[in-house]
Amino acid sequence: MNAPMNRASVADVTAHESQMTPPRTLRDLIDAQAAAFGDKPYLLTTSEAGSDTGTLTFTGLRDDCRELARRFADAGLRQGDIVSVCMGNGLQTARLILAAMYSGLIVNPINLLCQPTQLQYIVAHSDTRLIFVSEAMQPAMTQAVDALRAQGTMRPVACVCTSAEATMLPELAPLVGSAAPVAPEMCDVALLMYTSGTTGVPKGVMLTHGNLLANAGFISAEHRLTPDDRVLASLPLYHINGLVVTLLAPLFHGGSVAMTPRFSARTFWRDVMATQCSWINVVPTIVAYLLDGEVPDRSALAALRFCRSASAALPADHHRAFEARFGIGIIETMGMTETAAPVFSNPLDATRRRVGSIGLPSGGEAKVVRRDGAQTAPGEIGELVLRGAQVMCGYYKRPDETSATFTADGWLRTGDLGFCDSDGYFYITGRAKELIIKGGENIAPREIDEALMRHPGVLEAAAVGVPDPAYGQEIVAFVVVRDQGSDATGGDGAPPDAAALREHCLQTLGRYKTPKEFRFVTDLPRGPSGKVQRLKLLKG
Known part of the structure; x- marks a missing residue:
């Protein structure tokens, strides 16, 4: 069923146990x-040491x-x-x-x-x-x-x-x-x-104020957060996720925040344990870096109730590897700056979570539509559109762009391509502007990203389409390799070269979807909400 859902409302959550206006x-x-x-402490801050x-x-x-x-x-x-x-x-x-x-x-x-x-x-x-x-x-x-x-x-x-x-x-x-x-x-x-x-x-x-309070309430409701909960805030406050999820949500439910100067894979678990956090909030990039680092004593992480991943779709292999390695369940969510952070969330109940899915609508409504605005059938790919109390009022001094971002009946166009399954769970397949069309066939860049990240020597990857006289577009993959000497690189610890990655893609994707070119970079450009900005890679 691809129907709007509203599982939580601000009225369902109070900032504390007593009745309050x-x-x-x-x-x-x-x-x-x-x-x-x-x-009661609300904010605790730590140094890099x-x-x-x-x-x-x-x-x-x-x-x-x-x-x-x-x-x-x-x-x-x-x-x-x-x-x-x-x-x-x-x-x-x-x-x-x-x-x-x-x-x-x-x-x-x-x-x-x-x-x-x-x-x-x-x-x-x-x-x-x-x-x-x-x-x-x-x-x-x-x-x-x-x-x-x-x-x-x-x-x-x-x-x-x-x-x-x-x-x-x-x-x-x-x-x-x-x-x-x-x-x-x-x-x-x-x-x-x-x-x-x-x-x-x-x-x-x-x-x-209404947008921010609404989502602070929805987050608190989704994760059943209480005044006893403490979150590690290592995402920057200029990031919508860092600001709303780790600063405003605890303020709403009376919890507390342990804030670090910045994310560091070297000190992340130390800070979690030292500040006695009960949940952590990360983005897929952080998951990738933690998988590349040391594994702490799992018994010392027993107080952690869950790890919340947000801002962009989490590769399924990274999701499973993180849970297996650290023994912490991941709740995958998704949002954007225009929705004051999360607008989808998997359930707190681990048995109802679905790996690879961004979950169910959280506090608002969502549906997938075709180009003509008609709602898609279950499993059919289209554009995700949203409506709810957390959706922005518009873009500053840009009335035309604000108008173009909303449908005539008030739904926010996300620009994200995806589908909804028969149980109402949503999935992201890519961005409409970033879709690769090779020889008339639509190729979702994320499929290529995830295939590349299954190579033990690849930390991150982003595929983009480039003009090609024969096919219309060809595929170029930008790759961030793991540190040399990491156990994850396998064998002698040497990073993979283009030939190794091409062979890997041929085996996992087939010839048609294998990138024509591999370009090695030190990092991938990201917007404030954490999403990879693929088209900027071609301008570098």
């Missing part, structure tokens, strides 16, 4: 949780948000103004993001991996009035702002340099210059997050 804004939620949980760098309680978060709200107002910021945060993970970063939303401002977390032209575009297009920037990012930000000022396209903006690990709240001077009027509809927006597509400039996704 459903929060309408992040301010409501932070105030309510401070009253409910007081000095594993030492504690700070703890923020629910009361402490509320008090800091109130003080920063006062400082924002004294500096001249008004509801609906945009504040950018260009910093890595840390107590200060989390506090600034939450305080901006608490204050009625719109927070714009900037991807630290932005190229200079992207950074300039985001700073200018977002109409940001205040930028918090770390010392590491200050030179790039200064260069971007100076370039915009030289072009005469920069509105007055203030930059405040602060450390991601700082414990003292930043001082703010009065802002210089007048700001553009705030549109009334912007007053409900809490988050502006720019997502890089495969082509064109980044698009600013606008998410309201």
